[in-house]
Amino acid sequence: ARDWDTRFAIAESFVAARLAEAKRMSAEIAWAYRQVIGSGGRTRVSVLADELGWSRKHLAAKFSDAIGIGPKTLSRIVRFNRALSLSKHQLDDWAGIAADCGYADQAHLVREFRDLAGETPTALA
Known part of the structure; x- marks a missing residue:
């Protein structure tokens, strides 16, 4: 897909299809997914794991089996999507966008954009 809105729609469709295919997604994984989405990707995987009484590795494995990607990857995509959306309204305020989306700093935001979009x-x- 050429534009990012289309790419995000495809990604959302993929995740929705994975969720629909899951015969019995555990309540824990559904809760963790909602936490990641609801926090805008700002919730730490270690916090989710602690809340569930699981190790980070166990959560990542169960999450990936159910959703198709790990919780950290989902968090990165959600934050990236939010940053891209904010950029349409806060033109060239990359430091502000980075802070609003939970990046450590503007350089962190730039690295994530390069990693996820190649630009x-x-x-x-």
Whole structure:
């Protein structure tokens, strides 16, 4: 897909299909998924694991089996999507967008954009 709105729609459809296919997604995984989405990708995997009484590794394995990607990857995608959406309204305020989306700093946001999209934030905006 050429534009990011289409790419995110495809990703959301994939995750929704995985959720629908899951014969019996555990309540714990459903809860963890809702926490990641509801927090805008800002919830730490270690916090989710602690809340569930699981190890991070166990949570990541169960989450990946049910959803198709790990909780950290989902968090990165959710934050990236939010940052890209905010960039349409806060033109060139990358430091502010980074802070709003939970990135450590603007450099962290730039690294995530390069990792996930292969481009800098400015090139995508």
